[in-house]
Amino acid sequence: GAGVSQSPSNKVTEKGKDVELRCDPISGHTALYWYRQSLGQGLEFLIYFQGNSAPDKSGLPSDRFSAERTGGSVSTLTIQRTQQEDSAVYLCASSPKPRVSVEQYFGPGTRLTVT
Amino acid sequence: AQSVTQPDIHITVSEGASLELRCNYSYGATPYLFWYVQSPGQGLQLLLKYFSGDTLVQGIKGFEAEFKRSQSSFNLRKPSVHWSDAAEYFCAVSPTSNTGKLIFGQGTTLQVKP
Numbered sequence: 001g002a003g004v005s006q007s008p009s010n011k012v013t014e015k016g017k018d019v020e021l022r023c024d025p026i027s028g029h030t031a032l033y034w035y036r037q038s039l040g041q042g043l044e045f046l047i048y049f050q051g052n053s054a055p056d057k058s059g060l061p062s063d064r065f066s067a068e069r070t071g072g073s074v075s076t077l078t079i080q081r082t083q084q085e086d087s088a089v090y091l092c093a094s095s096p097k098p099r100v101s102v103e104q105y106f107g108p109g110t111r112l113t114v115t
Numbered sequence: 116a117q118s119v120t121q122p123d124i125h126i127t128v129s130e131g132a133s134l135e136l137r138c139n140y141s142y143g144a145t146p147y148l149f150w151y152v153q154s155p156g157q158g159l160q161l162l163l164k165y166f167s168g169d170t171l172v173q174g175i176k177g178f179e180a181e182f183k184r185s186q187s188s189f190n191l192r193k194p195s196v197h198w199s200d201a202a203e204y205f206c207a208v209s210p211t212s213n214t215g216k217l218i219f220g221q222g223t224t225l226q227v228k229p
Binding site: 003004031033035042043044045048050059091093095102103104106107109 | 156157158159160161164205207214215216217218219220221222
């Protein structure tokens with residue numbers, strides 16, 4: 001079946017502009033995660049959604065970052081007033097249940113470049 | 116706070132040689148440990164995981180890893196490397212059992228010489 005999809009695959013934006021990154025999880029997966037992969041920082045957890053529960057936002061690096069998940073499915077990560085240090089690959093993952101024993105399936109990522 | 120250290124940023128091995136990638140974690144309790152692989156242009160793929168029980172775990176693609184509590188390590192091994200194993204490898208720990216949130220190491224890039 002279809003895996004996790006992310007769009008766009010690449011995004012180039014000017015410093016100070018807002019960007020939206022989209023994640024379509026695997027159908028039926030209730031847990032959704034965002035991670036960021038950047039040079040020097042490795043892979044960092046950003047935010048986690050589970051059903052109708054309040055999201056775990058503990059990894060968001062600043063208040064310029066926000067995310068929502070509509071209808072328990074598609075998620076959008078928004079970065080306001082982008083900075084050059086926001087340049088990274090943003091990865092989305094989903095899993096059938098929010099349990100560590102359940103595998104997360106990762107999307108191909110969105111490469112964000114801030115000029 | 117929980118953390119994961121992969122001491123080797125880059126490793127080169129010859130095809131057919133054995134491989135060991137190191138991973139050390141910092142965590143108070145018994146952690147949930149993972150190894151992921153990221154091939155060029157591909158997403159992250161789970162190789163194997165450890166939760167409890169037998170400290171030697173088998174994964175996909177011929178990989179195995181051994182959990183050593185006394186050394187806080189979870190090293191990944193493969194007896195004979197293939198050229199297709201060239202990729203970036205990430206060790207990860209999950210601090211809780213009921214969210215699945217992952218904390219990753221910095222990654223080790225594996226290059227395979229013919």
